[in-house]
Amino acid sequence: MKLQKATKxxxxxxxxxxxxxxxxxxxxxxxxxxxxxxxxLAKVLRDLGRAGLxxxxxxxxxGYRFSANARRTTLMDVICVFEDISSDQRQDGxxxxxxxxxxxxxxxxxxxxxxxxxxxxxxxxxxxLKTMRWHQDQ
Amino acid sequence: xxxxxxxxxxxxxxxxxxxxxxSIPKPDYWASMFNQFVGQDGQHFLIAETNGxxxxxxxxxxxxxxxxxxxxxxxxxxxxxxxxxxxPEFQGKRVGEMLFRAISAQLKxxxxxxxxxxxxxxxxxxxxxxxxxxxxxxxxxxxxxPVDFGRExx
Numbered sequence: 031m032k033l034q035k036a037t038k039x040x041x042x043x044x045x046x047x048x049x050x051x052x053x054x055x056x057x058x059x060x061x062x063x064x065x066x067x068x069x070x071l072a073k074v075l076r077d078l079g080r081a082g083l084x085x086x087x088x089x090x091x092x093g094y095r096f097s098a099n100a101r102r103t104t105l106m107d108v109i110c111v112f113e114d115i116s117s118d119q120r121q122d123g124x125x126x127x128x129x130x131x132x133x134x135x136x137x138x139x140x141x142x143x144x145x146x147x148x149x150x151x152x153x154x155x156x157x158x159l160k161t162m163r164w165h166q167d168q
Numbered sequence: 169x170x171x172x173x174x175x176x177x178x179x180x181x182x183x184x185x186x187x188x189x190x191s192i193p194k195p196d197y198w199a200s201m202f203n204q205f206v207g208q209d210g211q212h213f214l215i216a217e218t219n220g221x222x223x224x225x226x227x228x229x230x231x232x233x234x235x236x237x238x239x240x241x242x243x244x245x246x247x248x249x250x251x252x253x254x255x256p257e258f259q260g261k262r263v264g265e266m267l268f269r270a271i272s273a274q275l276k277x278x279x280x281x282x283x284x285x286x287x288x289x290x291x292x293x294x295x296x297x298x299x300x301x302x303x304x305x306x307x308x309x310x311x312x313x314p315v316d317f318g319r320e321x322x
């Protein structure tokens with residue numbers, strides 16, 4: 031499974047903001063932390079705002095803060111704002127799709143995707159941050 | 169809420185809760201599990217109940233079962249969680265977390281360093297629960313097949 035650039039930026043931003051919900055960070059703050067494009071991240075943050083995952087605070091010292099429930103929001107919830115990986119991505123025109131080998135290969139790829147989707151749907155923002163802190167403490 | 173080892177008289181509440189949650193009553197299965205896990209060294213069957221007790225079934229909040237298994241498929245000794253079930257009216261009150269922590273402490277006393285379980289891919293409730301406790305994908309992959317797979321080629 032390969033996530034689009036915007037999706038990865040969104041996960042960085044949501045997790046960075048959720049690790050301290052009292053903190054406000056600008057797009058530039060987050061972009062600098064992860065070495066990514068501020069312009070692209072600003073667009074991603076606007077999409078996250080429309081999805082109710084972050085709030086924007088205007089004015090001097092303004093920025094973004096995490097506004098969802100970290101114990102209820104999963105990685106899949108964030109991913110789904112930017113791309114649809116929950117449904118079967120096969121398209122009728124895919125090369126070799128209708129051959130027996132193409133079909134068998136698709137079954138294997140579907141098996142891998144199924145595990146990935148179940149995993150992303152089961153990990154909340156809170157769980158991921160907790161796991162990260164535990165590994166840092168070890 | 170308190171966590172305590174299961175006793176023979178809990179069997180009725182366990183059978184009732186499992187039947188209520190899964191809609192498949194299995195009294196024989198639970199009788200066998202009680203024989204195997206209650207009062208046996210290295211086997212853990214814990215009950216969560218309200219401080220008023222669960223004699224009437226009303227305070228019966230849930231249960232968890234686990235044991236140490238060793239050398240299956242080359243695995244080092246490892247704690248296995250076989251079942252966890254929390255009554256719907258007690259869900260969201262950290263009962264599952266209390267049960268999980270209690271059995272983890274007992275498995276640690278047994279000397280294991282890893283705890284393992286298996287969960288259906290579609291079972292998002294339990295998958296999320298176990299992930300929130302710190303569980304991740306382990307080094308084994310569960311495989312299965314229809315028992316008559318390939319027979320027509322023999």
